[in-house]
Amino acid sequence: xxxxxxxxxxxxxxxxxxxxTRADLIRYAGASGDFNxxxxxxxxxxxVGLPGVIAHGMLTMGLAGRIVTEWAGDPGAVVEYGxxxxxxxxxxxxxxxxxxxxxxxxxxxxxxxxxxITVTAxxxxxxxxxxxxxxxxxxxxx
Amino acid sequence: MPLDQSFAGRSYPPSPPYEVGREKIREFADAVGEASPVHxxxxxxxxxxxxxxxxxxxxxxxxxxxxxxxxIDDPDLGLDYGRVVHGDQSFVHHRPITAGDRLRVELHVxxxxxxxxxxxxxxxxxITTEDGEPVTTAKSTLVVRGENA
Numbered sequence: 001x002x003x004x005x006x007x008x009x010x011x012x013x014x015x016x017x018x019x020x021t022r023a024d025l026i027r028y029a030g031a032s033g034d035f036n037x038x039x040x041x042x043x044x045x046x047x048v049g050l051p052g053v054i055a056h057g058m059l060t061m062g063l064a065g066r067i068v069t070e071w072a073g074d075p076g077a078v079v080e081y082g083x084x085x086x087x088x089x090x091x092x093x094x095x096x097x098x099x100x101x102x103x104x105x106x107x108x109x110x111x112x113x114x115x116x117i118t119v120t121a122x123x124x125x126x127x128x129x130x131x132x133x134x135x136x137x138x139x140x141x142x
Numbered sequence: 143m144p145l146d147q148s149f150a151g152r153s154y155p156p157s158p159p160y161e162v163g164r165e166k167i168r169e170f171a172d173a174v175g176e177a178s179p180v181h182x183x184x185x186x187x188x189x190x191x192x193x194x195x196x197x198x199x200x201x202x203x204x205x206x207x208x209x210x211x212x213x214i215d216d217p218d219l220g221l222d223y224g225r226v227v228h229g230d231q232s233f234v235h236h237r238p239i240t241a242g243d244r245l246r247v248e249l250h251v252x253x254x255x256x257x258x259x260x261x262x263x264x265x266x267x268x269i270t271t272e273d274g275e276p277v278t279t280a281k282s283t284l285v286v287r288g289e290n291a
Contacts, residue, residue, distance in 0.1 A: 024173075030169075031169045031170045032173070033207050034207055058200060062176075065198070066175060068199075069176060069178065069199065070177075075178050076238040078199040078235065079234065080233065080234045081233050082231065083230065
């Protein structure tokens with residue numbers, strides 16, 4: 001696990017690319033309890049004017065959060081995490097699915113010693129989460 | 143029909159307790175691809191300083207989604223759920239959600255506003271143990287698209 005003394009403002013976290021397929025959407029629907037048909041039913045998604053079946057915003061949020069938890073080494077270090085949902089991520093009915101690319105950097109050290117990490121997530125080069133950030137409490141180290 | 147602005151400040155009675163299970167945490171961690179053993183192995187979780195396996199940072203949505211039904215089913219609010227879009231979401235963890243927790247959720251409507259023909263519902267779900275220990279505060283904005291939007 002990374003310690004506070006190893007972290008500086010401006011540090012980039014190791015980038016993350018995550019592929020999302022229809023099967024991932026079904027799995028997330030079951031795990032989260034969000035069975036909104038726009039996330040699994042092409043006919044319904046078309047009817048309400050969406051560009052096909054789209055990923056749950058909360059799934060994108062959860063996947064993007066891994067850039068922080070994997071860097072910190074302890075998911076319990078994340079004391080705060082928030083996003084705005086931007087453009088939807090359409091997930092085609094094929095083996096490749098949609099590729100979400102995530103970057104993050106250490107934005108500042110807050111008064112209580114926690115670190116603010118800003119996160120970006122994009123699909124086809126366009127941002128899908130706005131103002132995403134996490135606050136992380138790291139052990140002091142030696 | 144715009145939403146009734148007098149709903150701002152309203153709260154709903156706490157939900158019945160939700161018991162956090164190890165296998166539910168594992169299932170959720172698999173669904174978001176969180177690979178850490180602290181989501182799966184009680185020994186690894188204890189070695190990391192936790193009482194039992196802990197939930198990934200966005201797990202609290204499982205609880206907050208359930209209480210959103212209170213709004214959907216409230217005839218006085220008249221929410222058309224087919225027009226609802228999730229605008230934003232944040233979680234503040236006072237401590238990690240842990241297997242074995244028995245959690246209650248109290249839903250608060252912090253604000254009802256109208257912006258460019260859309261209604262915005264600012265919601266806050268306070269997640270506590272049965273004894274009232276604060277665990278997670280989940281805030282979200284639901285956007286209700288206007289008739290012409």
